[in-house]
Amino acid sequence: MALLKCENLTLGYDGVEILSGLSFEIEKGDYLCIVGENGSGKTTLMKTILGLRAPREGSVTFGEGLKKTDVGYLPQQSDFQRDFPASVREIVLSGCQNRMGLRPFYGKKEKALALENIEKMRLSDLKARSYRELSGGQQQRVLLARALCAAREILLLDEPVAGLDPRVTEEMYSIIDELNKRDKMTIIMISHDIRAALRYSNKILHIGSEVFFGTTEEYLESREMNTLGGHGNG
Amino acid sequence: MADLLSKVGLYLSYPFVQYALIVGVLISLCSSLLGVTLVLKRFSFIGDGLSHVAFGAMSIAAVLKLSNDMPLTLLITIICAVLLLRTGQNTKIKGDASIAMISVGALAVGYLLMNIFEPSGNISGDVCSTLFGSTSILTLSELDVWLCVILSIIVAAVFIFFYNKIFSVTFDESFAEATGTRASLYNLLIAVVIAVIIVLAMNLVGSLLISALVIFPALSAMRVFKSFKSVTVCSAALSVGCSLSGILLSVAFETPVGSTIVAVDIAVFFVFMLLGKLKR
Numbered sequence: 364m365a366l367l368k369c370e371n372l373t374l375g376y377d378g379v380e381i382l383s384g385l386s387f388e389i390e391k392g393d394y395l396c397i398v399g400e401n402g403s404g405k406t407t408l409m410k411t412i413l414g415l416r417a418p419r420e421g422s423v424t425f426g427e428g429l430k431k432t433d434v435g436y437l438p439q440q441s442d443f444q445r446d447f448p449a450s451v452r453e454i455v456l457s458g459c460q461n462r463m464g465l466r467p468f469y470g471k472k473e474k475a476l477a478l479e480n481i482e483k484m485r486l487s488d489l490k491a492r493s494y495r496e497l498s499g500g501q502q503q504r505v506l507l508a509r510a511l512c513a514a515r516e517i518l519l520l521d522e523p524v525a526g527l528d529p530r531v532t533e534e535m536y537s538i539i540d541e542l543n544k545r546d547k548m549t550i551i552m553i554s555h556d557i558r559a560a561l562r563y564s565n566k567i568l569h570i571g572s573e574v575f576f577g578t579t580e581e582y583l584e585s586r587e588m589n590t591l592g593g594h595g596n597g
Numbered sequence: 598m599a600d601l602l603s604k605v606g607l608y609l610s611y612p613f614v615q616y617a618l619i620v621g622v623l624i625s626l627c628s629s630l631l632g633v634t635l636v637l638k639r640f641s642f643i644g645d646g647l648s649h650v651a652f653g654a655m656s657i658a659a660v661l662k663l664s665n666d667m668p669l670t671l672l673i674t675i676i677c678a679v680l681l682l683r684t685g686q687n688t689k690i691k692g693d694a695s696i697a698m699i700s701v702g703a704l705a706v707g708y709l710l711m712n713i714f715e716p717s718g719n720i721s722g723d724v725c726s727t728l729f730g731s732t733s734i735l736t737l738s739e740l741d742v743w744l745c746v747i748l749s750i751i752v753a754a755v756f757i758f759f760y761n762k763i764f765s766v767t768f769d770e771s772f773a774e775a776t777g778t779r780a781s782l783y784n785l786l787i788a789v790v791i792a793v794i795i796v797l798a799m800n801l802v803g804s805l806l807i808s809a810l811v812i813f814p815a816l817s818a819m820r821v822f823k824s825f826k827s828v829t830v831c832s833a834a835l836s837v838g839c840s841l842s843g844i845l846l847s848v849a850f851e852t853p854v855g856s857t858i859v860a861v862d863i864a865v866f867f868v869f870m871l872l873g874k875l876k877r
Contacts, residue, residue, distance in 0.1 A: 413775035432777040438769065447637060447768060450824035457765035461777040467758045493823030513776040 435514025458512030
């Protein structure tokens with residue numbers, strides 16, 4: 364049984380169908396990149412996997428005992444978050460919320476976990492700082508630390524490097540790669556950057572005018588065979 | 598000056614002034630708690646819209662000649678709050694437009710009803726005091742005070758108990774929802790609590806000025822403080838301080854209670870804006 368199975372998904376919003384008949388499976392430890400043109404439905408697909416919106420048809424099933432509370436998510440930042448008055452520590456701790464049930468206050472375990480992920484993201488010096496004073500890359504690392512507090516099995520990342528400069532982008536990619544290789548975290552990442560997708564992932568899902576799902580090697584072969592495809596916008 | 602102090606001292610010995618102070622402190626504490634969330638979620642105007650709804654509901658209660666208008670007002674306002682927050686998410690009419698529609702509609706219908714059925718001889722006086730709260734805080738009955746005390750305690754308790762959940766839903770609703778927190782449930786909770794606060798606060802400052810009570814302390818605190826907790830604590834303290842001094846000033850200078858409180862809030866906001874600039 365796969366960790367995550369999408370069967371015959373049809374996605375759309377406002378009555379417009381953007382994607383139909385999509386099926387794929389993800390195994391434990393996979394690093395899947397979702398690529399495709401703007402507006403092809405990458406974010407919608409991710410939100411469907413997360414249960415934030417219902418598919419118009421088809422189903423998303425979690426396997427191997429994966430629960431909704433094992434999932435970590437790094438959404439695209441919204442504008443209002445950028446000037447939100449909250450300390451780094453408060454935000455990272457809020458990632459532990461899915462372990463709380465009805466308990467109102469964080470205990471020692473959650474605080475330790477938050478601290479661990481703050482250190483892992485090399486944010487120790489910044490933990491008392493306000494989120495709105497940080498640079499874009501630092502903010503992104505805070506949100507990743509929060510996602511890690513929530514994630515026990517799988518991490519979904521929606522364009523984690525959007526708006527970051529090249530050096531910080533590389534740093535972000537290597538952090539994510541380390542999470543996959545060393546911590547055995549399953550990764551699903553939306554990316555515009557096709558080169559990074561080819562370099563780090565082991566599976567690729569291309570959606571848009573053509574749909575492809577397979578290993579990264581297969582994707583490379585199919586791209587060489589089919590030079591007509593208009594991908595490579597990264 | 599000594600004259601003024603003895604005047605205030607004299608007033609303080611009257612139970613209605615004591616009631617006003619107790620209720621004022623509790624209401625301003627509650628209204629500031631969710632202010633931070635409302636401002637950050639870009640919901641500032643929901644408070645305004647709901648207060649107009651509460652005005653409409655109050656006039657219905659007046660027309661029906663209910664002896665205590667609070668329960669009906671509370672019910673109608675809660676229903677509208679739930680509807681407004683729900684429409685904010687995914688509908689054809691965008692959030693701000695539906696708020697404007699409901700609030701202005703309720704204001705007009707309320708005033709119309711008051712004029713058609715003429716529940717009392719002094720309509721313009723009644724309307725004026727519901728809108729600006731000029732006298733109602735000083736005419737509270739013992740029952741009103743108790744109701745206020747109980748509701749305020751409930752609001753504060755709910756806020757403290759759900760503080761961490763409210764924080765995560767305020768900061769990032771989709772993350773909370775995606776990782777298994779029922780964000781829609783907490784949004785509902787926020788809506789109900791806002792409605793309760795609005796109805797409570799109508800007694801203090803009147804329905805046109807409620808937003809000020811909700812927003813100013815939060816905005817002032819956000820100029821200076823940096824973590825969610827410190828902003829929340831500071832805005833609660835500011836709100837209570839401003840209301841207390843507002844009530845006392847209004848007693849001393851015989852100005853309307855509601856607008857005096859708001860004036861103090863505005864003054865404090867400018868002070869904090871300066872402080873924020875200096876700190877940077």
